[in-house]
Amino acid sequence: MNRQRLRGLIRKEFLQVLRDPSAIAIAFVLPVILLLLFGYGVSLDAREVPIAVVIDSPTPQTASFVAGLDYSPYFAPRYVATAAAASEALMAGQVSGILWLRGDFDRLLLTGRTAPIGVWLNAVDANHATLLRGYLEGVWQDWMLIQAETAGLALAMPVVAEPRIWFNPAVRSRDFLVPGLIAVIMTLIGALLTALVIAREWERGTMEALMASPVTMGEILLGKLIPYFLLGMGGLLLSVAMAVWLFQVPLVGSFWLLVLCSALFLLVALGMGLLISTLAKNQFVAGQVAIIVTFLPAFILSGFIFDIRSMPEAVQIITHLVAARFYVAILQTLFLAGNVWPLILTNAAALLLMMLIFLGITRAKSRKRLD
Structure with missing residues (x-):
């Protein structure tokens, strides 16, 4: 060399x-x-996802629930008058999912039974749909906890998750x-x-x-x-x-x-x-x-x-x-x-x-x- x-x-x-x-x-x-x-x-994150929201009978209870969507960084709710119109928007690709609060939402909520909520998701991208489902379940769970605390009741839940995110806390x-x-x-x-x-x-x-x-x-x-x-x-x-x-x-x-x-x-x-x-x-x-x-x-x-x-x-x-x-x-x-x-x-x-x-x-x- x-x-x-x-x-x-x-x-x-x-x-x-x-x-x-x-x-x-x-x-x-x-x-x-x-x-x-x-x-x-x-980006693999699901943020500002357009989702159609249908409310058959607007009440203070439904308003408090959808407020969780308004303030969530993961959703961009679009309020639609009917479920049929929301279905057309989903078929046209204008929204990624539908959240339907039916007319008897308050009545079934007061009886202590599960409030009827309909959810349809576009699962062409399975990972994206899974994320949306998890986010919607999180919004629903948080709202149920707030309602229970407001009424002075203990919400009976079989499992209480306390997540701790390591290595990428910002997700x-x-x-x-x-x-x-x-x-x-x-x-x-x-x-x-x-x-x-x-x-x-x-x-x-x-x-x-x-x-x-x-x-x-x-x-x-x-x-x-x-x-x-x-x-x-x-x-x-x-x-x-x-x-x-x-x-x-x-x-x-x-x-x-x-x-x-x-x-x-x-x-x-x-x-x-x-x-x-x-x-x-x-x-x-x-x-x-x-x-x-x-x-x-x-x-x-x-x-x-x-x-x-x-x-x-x-x-x-x-x-x-x-x-x-x-x-x-x-x-x-x-x-x-x-x-x-x-x-x-x-x-x-x-x-x-x-x-x-x-x-x-x-x-x-x-x-x-x-x-």
């Missing part, structure tokens, strides 16, 4: 990055776009999505950029010139690896800064531990990209393979959006081959829970093993030969 030759290769690669704005765009512009899109455009999906998105961004930066660099050398014919020079294959690989590693870490710092300061995602754990684990994952992504680039020798093919093999698994099978435990058992086994799975677990732990060492060390060890495998295979497949 000759340091002077290595410095020359690194300088050459940095000059190539400066002359090719696409690399800088992938490293710094793409994270900003993705974070803005997912931070503001994607914001953004706090869960943004840290996972950093794993997708790092996968794109590491794998996509390096998947193109060696293939580009082959297409432009400069690889032959490098092989005719005294540089070793190890120096060539390090000359490609180091510049894009620095670009990737720059993209990480930008992403973390946006997550903490723009989207107000709490970083409970150690920042330096986050940087260390991110550097480990970035080396895994760089190793995958270099391996793809070494085998493909064509920029278009290398780019397509990088997206299919690295980006899509990181997006779907990493636990970034979809819970791995809810997947079929065979797919859960396959997710252990996806490096982003382990990195997403580290990110969400450090951001929301803190330095949970057993979890962090286990996932970091998996990333270290993958890094050694991918970089080792890349080095073994790289030869100073034209065939």
Whole structure:
């Protein structure tokens, strides 16, 4: 390993990055776009949900009940005259559910029996419908407790829930999505950029010139690896800064531990990209393979959006081959829970093993030969 030759290769690669704005765009512009899109455009929360409210006989009791909907951040009630009109609004997609307070609401309430409330929900999105049902049950339970306290009665309930929410007390999906998105961004930066660099050398014919020079294959690989590693870490710092300061995602754990684990994952992504680039020798093919093999698994099978435990058992086994799975677990732990060492060390060890495998295979497949 000759340091002077290595410095020359690194300088050459940095000059190539400066002359090719696409690399800088992938490293710094793409994270900003993705974070803005997912931070503001994607939400798993059910808030301000339009729901049709039908009241057959308005009374003080019905007014006090629907007031819970008016002041709830989860509902945007729309008062409709008849159940038929509410059903038409639900069929047209104008509302996500119907709440129907029938004419004998007060009479049955005074008799001590359950007040007749009809609820219809659009369950095309099953998760959304389940959330709405839970929110409506919460509004109903709170109202029943208030009515009992006003009347000086004890409301007999078989179970009294006292929830305690850990790690994401605000119950914001953004706090869960943004840290996972950093794993997708790092996968794109590491794998996509390096998947193109060696293939580009082959297409432009400069690889032959490098092989005719005294540089070793190890120096060539390090000359490609180091510049894009620095670009990737720059993209990480930008992403973390946006997550903490723009989207107000709490970083409970150690920042330096986050940087260390991110550097480990970035080396895994760089190793995958270099391996793809070494085998493909064509920029278009290398780019397509990088997206299919690295980006899509990181997006779907990493636990970034979809819970791995809810997947079929065979797919859960396959997710252990996806490096982003382990990195997403580290990110969400450090951001929301803190330095949970057993979890962090286990996932970091998996990333270290993958890094050694991918970089080792890349080095073994790289030869100073034209065939």
